[in-house]
Amino acid sequence: MDHTEYPERKTYKKRMPVFWWTKHWSDFLFIMRELTSLPVAWSCILLIWLVRSLDEGPEAYYNFIDKLSSPAMIVINIFAFAGLVFHSITWFSLAPKAMVLKIGRYRVPGPLIAWMNYSGWLIASIAIICILN
Amino acid sequence: MSKKKIHMEPFWWTWFSVGGTAAAFTLPVLMLIFGIAIPLGWMEPPVYEELSGMLTTVTRLVILVIILLSLLHWAHRYRFTLYDGLQLQRYHKLISISCYGTAIGLGLYSIRILLNF
Numbered sequence: 001m002d003h004t005e006y007p008e009r010k011t012y013k014k015r016m017p018v019f020w021w022t023k024h025w026s027d028f029l030f031i032m033r034e035l036t037s038l039p040v041a042w043s044c045i046l047l048i049w050l051v052r053s054l055d056e057g058p059e060a061y062y063n064f065i066d067k068l069s070s071p072a073m074i075v076i077n078i079f080a081f082a083g084l085v086f087h088s089i090t091w092f093s094l095a096p097k098a099m100v101l102k103i104g105r106y107r108v109p110g111p112l113i114a115w116m117n118y119s120g121w122l123i124a125s126i127a128i129i130c131i132l133n
Numbered sequence: 134m135s136k137k138k139i140h141m142e143p144f145w146w147t148w149f150s151v152g153g154t155a156a157a158f159t160l161p162v163l164m165l166i167f168g169i170a171i172p173l174g175w176m177e178p179p180v181y182e183e184l185s186g187m188l189t190t191v192t193r194l195v196i197l198v199i200i201l202l203s204l205l206h207w208a209h210r211y212r213f214t215l216y217d218g219l220q221l222q223r224y225h226k227l228i229s230i231s232c233y234g235t236a237i238g239l240g241l242y243s244i245r246i247l248l249n250f
Contacts, residue, residue: 031218034217037211041204041207041211043164044200045239046164047199048239048242054184054185061185068167068172073168074169074172074173077167081161081164081165084161087157087161088156091153091154091157121157125161132166
């Protein structure tokens, strides 16, 4: 609806309280899932910071590792890790609903897509650990 | 009277979903290693020479793509979190500009760092 064409028309909007999502567990989980974008952005900042320190030299790199070892940083990053894992789990379990995969006329069942995602996640994670270890 | 309107939503949503997938596969393990395992001493920090030696053109590009996609994912999702969670639909323009603006700013900075400008 274009309001400029009919200035007298206003759609009715119900006002919602700011903390509407604290009443039901499912609403709360929904907002928590949406908030996982913050740990995602935080990881990007840390990744940029890591590469920058590596480019600056050994001293900057070991400084960065020291900074990551401060208690406050560890606590933040434990929460961030929990958020990232929650993102991955919800993302992979929703993927089959957003995407229908067909091979010929056969529709690949949703749970199979989800499990392919989970195993891909596991393999990618183990590979990254092996590379960095 | 028909006005042609360009709908940006599908565009942002595509990058949101590609970015969400890139983040889901790679970020938890990186946070586990650098954010928890190394600081708590479960894992030795990689030696400087080895880790910086891994930063080739290819790995830099891979990391850059992960960062850029994840930032777009963040911008899109956080925008709607503010709309729905905090009921801030009134400020949608301001919120869109600050979310995508932050993502683009950080993205440009990451390009500078990752491509060594």
